[in-house]
Amino acid sequence: MNAAPADQIRLLDLQAIDSRLDQLAHRRRTLPELAEIDKATADHTALKDLVIAAQTQLSDTTREQGKAEQDVEQVRARAARNQQRMDSGAVTSPRDLENLQHETGSLAKRQADLEDVVLEVMERLESAEGRVTELTARLEHSTVVLQEAEARRDAAYAEIDTDAAKVQRDREAVAVVIPDDLLKLYTRLRQQQGGVGAARLQQRRCEGCRVEFAVSDLNAIKAEPRDAVVRCDNCGRILVRTAESGA
CATH class of the missing domain: 1.10.287.1490 (Helix Hairpins)
Structure with a gap:
């Protein structure tokens, strides 16, 4: 799958919003x-x-x-x-x-x-x-x-429901500009991976599973086109490359 780098980075914003919604839901339950x-x-x-x-x-x-x-x-x-x-x-x-x-x-x-x-x-x-x-x-x-x-x-x-309604509006504003196929993949992975479907590649580490890549694996990621949707070999999450990723 391919997606514009900007759209992939938006997944990080969406993930942060979804994590906030999950936190609010957990707080409501507990x-x-x-x-x-x-x-x-x-x-x-x-x-x-x-x-x-x-x-x-x-x-x-x-x-x-x-x-x-x-x-x-x-x-x-x-x-x-x-x-x-x-x-x-x-x-x-x-x-x-x-x-x-x-x-x-x-x-x-x-x-x-x-x-x-x-x-x-x-x-x-x-x-x-x-x-x-x-x-x-x-x-x-x-x-x-x-x-x-x-x-x-x-x-x-x-109080929680008011916060959740605001965060949900923020989510809708971000999700609407993400391509459908990328959004569907993210949603499926989020359901499978405990609420986290996309994670930042920070230097040599996947921020989703905290596993560091070997140099050869990192070089393979660097070789991928910028619009390629890269997946973490360890956890399967979408691995989002940013300017700080080193790849």
Whole structure:
């Protein structure tokens, strides 16, 4: 392939622009905010699960407290009715009165036991309420942390995208004047060679793979016509000769 020396030199300008675009794309993919967001999202999700579990426990304990208090009230009401019957003199049979007094005594013990249960449930309810309050505050804080990280990411994206749009316009201005066949070769090699399709021949060295040529190889390059598109024997990239190339 042949191309005017000026067009080959323009490949170096295009390569520099493409390398800048690659750097911007890499920066966009590896923003530190992305790792922050991943961690903040994981923390936020875990806290949401903990809040749901704590709220479920609080709801269950609240129902348990209601049931325990209801049991106490039922026993208290039964004892009150028994006491009312004994005080009214409606029970005249000694045996019935004895049974009623025995039941009232049992109810008193039952009421005391149930009141102990109510106190124990109230303690657990207080702990469950505190747990929900604590976790809810932590969840709210994690939401703020996540939103702040996302805002920083979006600001960085905007800055990078603005820079990339400008660099892309510069690329289009350079690429449009490069012959199609040369541009296609450069593009193919860039895809194959990790983003670098054209490299400067600097003295005896290919700036693409950093390999120095033997004197005989350098003489062979010098013998090529100025419009010949020379390729590096080591990496295959287009080897662009300039006034400083020595070839």
